[in-house]
Amino acid sequence: YIDLYNENHMYWVTADMYFKANQMGLLDPETYTQKNEDYSQKINEGQVFYSSMEWDFDAGNAELSKAGGKDKFVDIPWADTAEFPAWISRASEFGMAARTFVVSSKCDETKMKAIMRLFDFLFSEDGSRTIMNGPKGITWDYDENGVAVLTEDCKQKLKENPDYLLEQGANRYLGLVGQDYDALSATQANEGKYIDLRLNKEYVEENMTDADKDYCDFYGVDVPLEVSTKRENQSTIHEGYINLMPAENPTDIQRSITKISDYLQQAVPDMVFSETQEEYDQKYAQIQAELKNMGYDDVTAYFKEAWENAISNYKELTAK
Template sequence: MKKNILNSRMFGEMAWKEMTLENMRRVIMFLAATGACLVLSGILGGCNAPDGSTGSGKTEENNDETILTAFVQQSVASDDGIWEGWGAQKLYEDTNIKVDFYASGNEVEQKLKQYMAAGNLPDIIGFRDLDEAQLLMDADLLLPLEEYEDSLPSIFHTKEYENAIAYTMENTSNGTGKLFFMPTSIGPVSYNAYNWVPLLQWDAYKKAGAPKLYTLEDYLDVVEKMVEIKPVTESGEKVYGFSLFSDWDKYSALEIASLSYFYGIDSEYVSTLMETNILTKETNSILREDSFYKRALKFYFEANQRGLLDPDSATQSYSNLEKKYSEGRVMFSWFSWLWGTYNNVSSGHVNHEEKPDGYANVLASDMKIYEAPDQVIGRNWYFAISKNCKNVKKACEFLNWLYDPDVEQYLYNGPEGGVWERKPDGEPYVTEKGWDVINEKNEDLMPVEGGGSFQNGVYHFNGLGQQASTLMDDGYTISYRYWPSSLNVDETRMQKEVNEMLGKDVLAEYLYENDMVAKSTIAVNMIPPVSDVMENKIAEIGEVVRGDSWDLVYAKDETAFEELWQNMVKKAKELGMDDVEQYYKQAWKEALRKAAEFESTDKTSTSLRK
């Protein structure tokens, strides 16, 4: 048996990508029992550490200095190595700990599986969904944090974390009542922080006549005019109306499905094979004939028919796409933050005297923008400690440091006197020079010990224990972004023009006044992991849907599009899509019931709205 497993192709790179959770759990349980360290030729180079040195990749101690390894799936950072800069300096001063990050970036789920197979799990693991956390918990590879409560006072003795801990121990511990992973982003939803908002290049939009948009499909005509006005960049590079990437695809073409968030429809948190309408509280298969997913596929199909879609969309990486945005080579964006460096003041666009430009909020009047729920139990992003970590004491010290509210305040803003100061009455505010540092967040401009860029504080973690809009004891939010003076910070020339069009200084005010918000529920974070049998079905269906979706977008004509759609639905149903849909309908119903126990009509976040 041992020989068959070790010689099997299942440990090849492609096999890991295709393996279902059921088989993965079996393999990992075998590895855990035998202590095997597999040689994954061409993947991880045996059991070498990320830097190429021999060993398990676990904690290293050098006199009083400790180096912990970490793999944070939710991070957008693609670089690896020792954490440096002002945030890392704070950690070292407080704990004598350095963190050696494994590269995240693309295909993080597959990377985690490869690390597990190689016996090379890092000390600290950041998960970006419950399935991955459940996988390691089932394999008995995570420490039960409650057994180290004395070493983790920041987690167990911080009032704001109580509900999140209680819910996680009761509902996501396999009935053990233990805390194997700690949620992040706990607290009220951040004010004016919308993840999915349609953006258009402002100068080209104005030159197209700044037409009013009524529906999603109106963007096709408008963007077509914009590309006619600006077919190439100043350096001669081709400009596309739309461009996508496929790095984050799991069971669907995720960035195509993401258009649903313009209409209050979740297409990721409950399941990427389901779309959950936040307004009607209904969830249905993305393969229904009247699904938004089909509408989104048709939208990009039409964009391609018009020659507006980047032909690299199905294969390019996120980093390659971000570069195109930085160069102004794409007219439309679906994320509120996806514009590369094009909107940076230093790029010279947003404050251009003659033609202010940048990616600007331009919404269709029928939209209901998805607003995240108040995360009273946290979101499905977690931090955990690997069970075979060699220095549990220092790993706990690091996790305790990371969840300390005072440390989080430091990581969000930097030290007082760096980019921010306090008025005589105690009100914090960002200085004029501080805004320069923040606006150029990836430049090495931090005027404090440790140096580096402003994003050094949170970048490698993406999310911290508490939401950025959590109120601290001084009555102000934990992050500078929601301090009173920050909400009215000087506008760029472009933003001033956009605000004049909206008639509001803050997007949230415009959305609420025009009934264009779909406020979500924490029920989206309360869907339990599926059984192994169900996971098999989902993985097989996802393989079909993910691949066929891109074929649909690039279909020859409408007849081919419809034939491909019907064939995809037929194959999915044969693989058990109806069973999957019924499972999630029941799980969603139960999640809504549980959510009602935690949610109230008195939202903390509303106190931040002006």
């Protein structure tokens, strides 16, 4: 755990990168003020060349692909060091924190059984695979070795129509699925098989563009995903821990969180657009002092205790 007093926190590393980009004339002056639709339009028109979220460029890449060009926006990974471990998997024993379901106490037993059958299906690999890839027997099925694969008919239709899976309902109900979108198959994790069949190496190799191949050649891998999965420094997000964190925070803690968040949203952009390094350093020091005045230490202590309790509860629940 690295707190905000530490200059090596990713928050400050990123702020420093934006400051240096602005000094070089590379940072969009509207970075912190533009609306999302304006930002998306800039990407589609080729005016933006960097984002911290690679999926921001999905629409732009789709346009480049339709144009028949060999260009593509790709990710540039952080240095393969202990400070920047690659997120290569997610443990979700209790489902995704953002996809938590509740059932009313007024629900009768018959409905409850039906609901639980639905949940059992959604949290199973077949259920998750259906949500992600479309209906079994149409878009995917098991081969003679018991391995889930896209059907030949589906692969052919995808070549003719890139939106075919979407038309078959793939990802339409992704918010309901219990598994993560990039979860490995529990039964074939050692073989690198993903629940979303479009992430599996065999399928990716068949559909790589010239830009994908160039990217792989540059990093010395077979498929793009291996740029992350073959890194020495890797990490796993434990969704189970996150699920066991407090659902609500004490009023005084929440007030401090809101105050700190609102302050940083104003102070950090101002720091990034500093004219000189000296001005940047002065504003950074001022932010550090203000964090302490706003109760950041109390917030940190609260979450540290909550996190330790979550890990303890996780171990207890998973041991049964």
